[in-house]
Amino acid sequence: MKKLFAxxxxxxxxASMSVTVFAEANVGEHGESATIVVGGDFQPxxxxxxxxxxxxxxxxxxxxxxxxxxxxxxxxxxxxxGGVEGAWSEETRTITVTNHSDTELTATLSFEQxxxxxxxxxxTGEMSSLLELxxxxxxxxxxxxxxxxxxxxxxxxPLEENTSIGIITVHIDAPEGxxxxxxxxxxxxLSGDEDRVEDxxxxxxxxxxxxxxxxxxxxxxxxxxxxxxxxxxxxxxxxFLTSDGExxxxxxxxxxxxxxAENCLTGNITLDFCDEDLIPAYSEDEGxxxxxxxxxxxxYMTVTVSDVILSGSKVTFDESTNTYTIxxxxxxxxxxxxxxVFGSGIKYMTGPSYVTVAFLKSDGxxxxxxxxxxxxxxxxxxxxxxxxxxxxxxxxxxxxxxLAYNLNGEWVDTGKKVVYDVYYSISDxx
Numbered sequence: 001m002k003k004l005f006a007x008x009x010x011x012x013x014x015a016s017m018s019v020t021v022f023a024e025a026n027v028g029e030h031g032e033s034a035t036i037v038v039g040g041d042f043q044p045x046x047x048x049x050x051x052x053x054x055x056x057x058x059x060x061x062x063x064x065x066x067x068x069x070x071x072x073x074x075x076x077x078x079x080x081x082g083g084v085e086g087a088w089s090e091e092t093r094t095i096t097v098t099n100h101s102d103t104e105l106t107a108t109l110s111f112e113q114x115x116x117x118x119x120x121x122x123x124t125g126e127m128s129s130l131l132e133l134x135x136x137x138x139x140x141x142x143x144x145x146x147x148x149x150x151x152x153x154x155x156x157x158p159l160e161e162n163t164s165i166g167i168i169t170v171h172i173d174a175p176e177g178x179x180x181x182x183x184x185x186x187x188x189x190l191s192g193d194e195d196r197v198e199d200x201x202x203x204x205x206x207x208x209x210x211x212x213x214x215x216x217x218x219x220x221x222x223x224x225x226x227x228x229x230x231x232x233x234x235x236x237x238x239x240f241l242t243s244d245g246e247x248x249x250x251x252x253x254x255x256x257x258x259x260x261a262e263n264c265l266t267g268n269i270t271l272d273f274c275d276e277d278l279i280p281a282y283s284e285d286e287g288x289x290x291x292x293x294x295x296x297x298x299x300y301m302t303v304t305v306s307d308v309i310l311s312g313s314k315v316t317f318d319e320s321t322n323t324y325t326i327x328x329x330x331x332x333x334x335x336x337x338x339x340x341v342f343g344s345g346i347k348y349m350t351g352p353s354y355v356t357v358a359f360l361k362s363d364g365x366x367x368x369x370x371x372x373x374x375x376x377x378x379x380x381x382x383x384x385x386x387x388x389x390x391x392x393x394x395x396x397x398x399x400x401x402x403l404a405y406n407l408n409g410e411w412v413d414t415g416k417k418v419v420y421d422v423y424y425s426i427s428d429x430x
Contacts, residue, residue: 055098109168109169167204
């Protein structure tokens with residue numbers, strides 16, 4: 001039918017327009033004829049593209065690991081009661097996809113583990129990772145087609161500390177052959193100085209920065225459908241959003257360059273320091289609304305230590321000799337005091353990052369040490385009680401120890417010294 005319609009449209013156009021034909025040379029001998037091919041340009045009206053628009057919502061994706069416990073001792077029965085075996089919680093979290101597109105869609109969910117665990121998706125009690133969504137045509141926005149999956153942890157290795165355990169990816173697909181309306185950005189990749197930008201895989205990019213200096217030499221590559229149409233358009237913007245949707249940095253794509261061979265747009269951006277991870281997004285209306293992209297920017301601060309301070313009822317400091325004296329009761333196993341580490345970027349340490357503080361003997365032997373992570377962070381410094389445990393306190397009695405820290409695999413001398421003042425008193429447990 002379409003071919004027939006196009007044919008009749010072409011006939012109509014020929015009948016209604018004037019055509020001037022220029023002879024290239026003589027037509028030929030008397031009685032010969034010339035054939036002229038006339039083309040008709042079919043120009044349809046109305047939208048011929050599909051608009052893809054989805055909302056993806058998810059619950060807090062924090063799962064608890066319950067540590068093994070023997071329970072509480074019952075003096076009456078001489079047994080432990082209330083003990084539990086270590087296990088992951090059986091709770092699940094919901095991921096919901098809502099379709100606002102004028103075409104049906106599918107959403108495929110996948111889970112990449114970062115530790116040795118098993119995560120599964122379920123729908124109505126059955127294992128499933130595929131959501132099928134009807135078109136939103138004929139529905140109100142509040143009644144748009146939606147579907148949900150439940151995600152949970154069904155087993156794995158014990159968790160020893162708070163950490164990221166995996167990454168969930170939601171992949172949206174339209175029916176084969178669907179053409180989206182105009183340009184649509186689907187991904188943003190980051191590159192730059194290898195000491196400052198690192199591709200962690202699965203759409204995550206590590207950006208190493210300092211709190212004081214913005215990072216202005218990151219190259220962003222944008223990919224998607226019909227992306228060449230964006231080149232030179234000032235109303236399109238690339239932005240980086242916080243988890244609550246606040247725009248941290250954004251800039252127009254007007255000066256981004258289209259690479260025909262790679263079918264992508266490239267340009268340089270500036271990222272100011274942020275104390276949380278960011279989500280790349282793009283806007284078609286100068287920043288009025290934003291469409292989030294699946295990538296993540298994970299900030300890693302350049303951490304420096306400027307000072308280490310010891311404090312507590314058993315600690316004194318002699319400024320003239322830069323020496324701490326720790327009063328240690330040999331009748332006790334431990335002497336508690338507080339250790340504080342000051343510096344730049346300490347409170348933004350992520351993942352397994354930590355600062356180790358130790359007392360070193362002259363030959364480099366570690367007498368006491370403690371690891372301080374961002375979970376120990378309190379009000380502009382890292383603080384934790386360091387329990388000094390000496391099986392034989394007299395080993396270091398009278399010896400001057402070095403107060404040092406280890407941030408990047410090497411011990412750094414703080415310039416301060418530590419001396420144990422060992423005494424013995426059964427009654428003194430203060």
